Amino acid sequence: MNLGLEVLIGGVRGGTSILYAGLGETVSERAGVVNLGIEGSMLCGALGAYAANAASGNPWVGALAGAAAGGALALIHGYFVLDRKSNQLATGLVVLFLALGITSLFGAAYVDEVITPFTIWEVPLLSSIPWIGDIFFKADALTYLSYAMVPLIWWLLFRSRWGLLLRGAGERTEVLRTYGHKPQLVQYIAVLIGGVMAGIGGAQLSTAYANAWFENMVQGRGFIAVAVVIFAARQPFKVMAGSYLFGAALALSPALQARGVSINQFALNAVPYIVTIVVLMIVGKKGASEAPEGLKKVFEMSPG
Amino acid sequence: MRKSWMKLVVATTMLVASLAASSAVVTSAGAASASAPGEDSKAVGFIFVGPKDDFGYNQAAYEGSQAVKKAFPNVKVLTAENVPQDDNAARVMEGMVSRGAKILFATSYGHLDAALKVAKAHPDVVVVQQGNFIEGDITPNTGTYFGTVYEPVYLAGIAAGLETKTDKLGYVYAFPIPQTINNINAFELGALSVNPKVKTYTVNTSNWCDPAAQAEATKSLLSQGVDVITQHQDCTATVIKTTEAAGKMTVGYHADASKLAPKGWITGSEWAWDDMYVDIVKTALAGDFTGSKYNANYRVGYKTGENPFVESKFGKIVTAKEKAAVASAKETISTDGSPFAGPVVAQDGKVLFAAGVVPTYAEIEATAVFVKGVVGDLPKS
Numbered sequence: 169m170n171l172g173l174e175v176l177i178g179g180v181r182g183g184t185s186i187l188y189a190g191l192g193e194t195v196s197e198r199a200g201v202v203n204l205g206i207e208g209s210m211l212c213g214a215l216g217a218y219a220a221n222a223a224s225g226n227p228w229v230g231a232l233a234g235a236a237a238g239g240a241l242a243l244i245h246g247y248f249v250l251d252r253k254s255n256q257l258a259t260g261l262v263v264l265f266l267a268l269g270i271t272s273l274f275g276a277a278y279v280d281e282v283i284t285p286f287t288i289w290e291v292p293l294l295s296s297i298p299w300i301g302d303i304f305f306k307a308d309a310l311t312y313l314s315y316a317m318v319p320l321i322w323w324l325l326f327r328s329r330w331g332l333l334l335r336g337a338g339e340r341t342e343v344l345r346t347y348g349h350k351p352q353l354v355q356y357i358a359v360l361i362g363g364v365m366a367g368i369g370g371a372q373l374s375t376a377y378a379n380a381w382f383e384n385m386v387q388g389r390g391f392i393a394v395a396v397v398i399f400a401a402r403q404p405f406k407v408m409a410g411s412y413l414f415g416a417a418l419a420l421s422p423a424l425q426a427r428g429v430s431i432n433q434f435a436l437n438a439v440p441y442i443v444t445i446v447v448l449m450i451v452g453k454k455g456a457s458e459a460p461e462g463l464k465k466v467f468e469m470s471p472g
Numbered sequence: 473m474r475k476s477w478m479k480l481v482v483a484t485t486m487l488v489a490s491l492a493a494s495s496a497v498v499t500s501a502g503a504a505s506a507s508a509p510g511e512d513s514k515a516v517g518f519i520f521v522g523p524k525d526d527f528g529y530n531q532a533a534y535e536g537s538q539a540v541k542k543a544f545p546n547v548k549v550l551t552a553e554n555v556p557q558d559d560n561a562a563r564v565m566e567g568m569v570s571r572g573a574k575i576l577f578a579t580s581y582g583h584l585d586a587a588l589k590v591a592k593a594h595p596d597v598v599v600v601q602q603g604n605f606i607e608g609d610i611t612p613n614t615g616t617y618f619g620t621v622y623e624p625v626y627l628a629g630i631a632a633g634l635e636t637k638t639d640k641l642g643y644v645y646a647f648p649i650p651q652t653i654n655n656i657n658a659f660e661l662g663a664l665s666v667n668p669k670v671k672t673y674t675v676n677t678s679n680w681c682d683p684a685a686q687a688e689a690t691k692s693l694l695s696q697g698v699d700v701i702t703q704h705q706d707c708t709a710t711v712i713k714t715t716e717a718a719g720k721m722t723v724g725y726h727a728d729a730s731k732l733a734p735k736g737w738i739t740g741s742e743w744a745w746d747d748m749y750v751d752i753v754k755t756a757l758a759g760d761f762t763g764s765k766y767n768a769n770y771r772v773g774y775k776t777g778e779n780p781f782v783e784s785k786f787g788k789i790v791t792a793k794e795k796a797a798v799a800s801a802k803e804t805i806s807t808d809g810s811p812f813a814g815p816v817v818a819q820d821g822k823v824l825f826a827a828g829v830v831p832t833y834a835e836i837e838a839t840a841v842f843v844k845g846v847v848g849d850l851p852k853s
Contacts, residue, residue, distance in 0.1 A: 169695045174692065174695055178688055178691070178692075181688070181691075182684060182688055185684070272523065276523065276525045279525055279526065279527055279707070279709070280527055280709075282731070282732065285713075285717075373683070373684055374683075377684055377687055378683030378684045378686065378687045378710045378714075379687075379709075379710060379713045379714065379717075380683045380707065380709040380710040380713065382526070382681050382683055382707045382709075383523060384681075385681070385682070385683050385684070387679065387682045387684070387685070389684070418685070418688065419688055419692075421675075422675045422677075422685075422688050422689040422691075422692035422693075423692045423695075425674065425675040425676065425689075425692070425848055426642075426673055426675050426689075426692040426693050426695070426696045426698075426848075427696065428673070428847040428848050428849070429849075430849040431849070431851070432851055433676055433678050433851035434678065434851065437678050
């Protein structure tokens, strides 16, 4: 297979879990809540999906359980930052370590379980288009679902009335409160959506892509998603492009190696992170000025 | 402030990624006495780099520790999982010493430096390390031990070389440590011994267990036409399932995973540490460690008849004729042969072992290049 094509296929394949988590984080951040715990939501999603799949034999039951597990963890984050007004960054990390511990503990029993994974389904006609068909239309159901989620989230954020409220909550909660809305409820829902999406991303990793559970198997993809969201300026379609870019960067190393191309593995493995830093440098200033006002407060560490 | 917040997130992300890798409990204390190293120890300590239930390397070592527990009911067995390969390992071992352990097993390759440090601080404590190699003088209370992992891998390579239809084998590995290099070379040499056209394609993941990276590596190999895949990873399920789902064949590592690949399972290699662990503990408890065979870089294999690394059972697709070929090769390497019996040629054409030469275990372990027929470069660090 052509190297470029293989890397692009790998980009979508490996980028889908990042895309789910990134879309969720986009919603959450638009409402003014940064959740570094989405890495943890992905872990909970990966284990929840794997366990439910093993028990039921149905990948969709697994995906739903993964979504629920990811959402439940995000609600813990929501409670502390929204009700208890704790520091968002610190809380997100604590929630991540909580998830790491819980999933390692309860996940041990599932390492050796066999599941019924999502299978590849080729879309008739579309899958026979050169390149496009191979890249996008020979995939699992969760990947197809992610294609629909991107415009859906975009519409929700920028075209629906509720999205206006949500973005308002991310800018100035006081204004919403003055007009009789309940910004905290809106923020809770946004955080929940963030966790649910990350949970589905984890489910995609464990039951559609790697078809295995192992402790800490997310291996930083949740943090990559947070980075993608920042440099995509919280725009769903840009998040999609960024996720695939990362997926492609991760796919480049094995694709080159399988061809016997001489490379430095350590340099190549740094590519995704170098890409992040470069993009942050380029779009950094602009991205910062476009960030929701509520978020700026978080990063400036000012109280409240 | 505005610009700095994103840098903060990036920095935090990196910090967390590094923190996530370490989770061992840290204690510290000292102890001293005048008896022989390890003699009459009240406890035996084991440290593992990963979790005890990874269905791989660490689980095998953990099961060995439980065999020790069973064999010596009066000795307490202390275990610590997820011990990083840095100074934390020394602290964990110090903690075990303070709880009465005078015999310590450091079971990961990267635990050697910490093990030697603890051994130096406590001359009365026996510290043995699994799989690495002590350069230079070996003090009276240290040693390394290992099986010749590449022997069953060589035999599996023979079966793979006979089974492949595309003459392309695949190897997913983590890091280019000597064990892995030997395994890859032995796999290719075994296959070459029965199939002169066969090549082994290699991909590394730079991680002992990242299932998604393993899936990607496996798919890259499959897209090159590889039809038999084996691996050197700590968690092994993903590579096997991905290969099986593609209708290709599997050679296992660490454990018998034939149930994950009911159609494509050829064979594999797995650990059996019980006897060696028990014997090391027995020797040390009796006060006989110093000067014993374990007070060295101790290596065993088919020739000594007690290799702790053994062949897995064959899968359904392996024919009687193929099994006979494997059995006859096993006979040869158990007597006067070796997987690395010359001529063995490196990728660049340099002769590693000349025709007629049967290298020693130490010479084989010192091999730092791929043999001819392996596709892929060793990463330079």
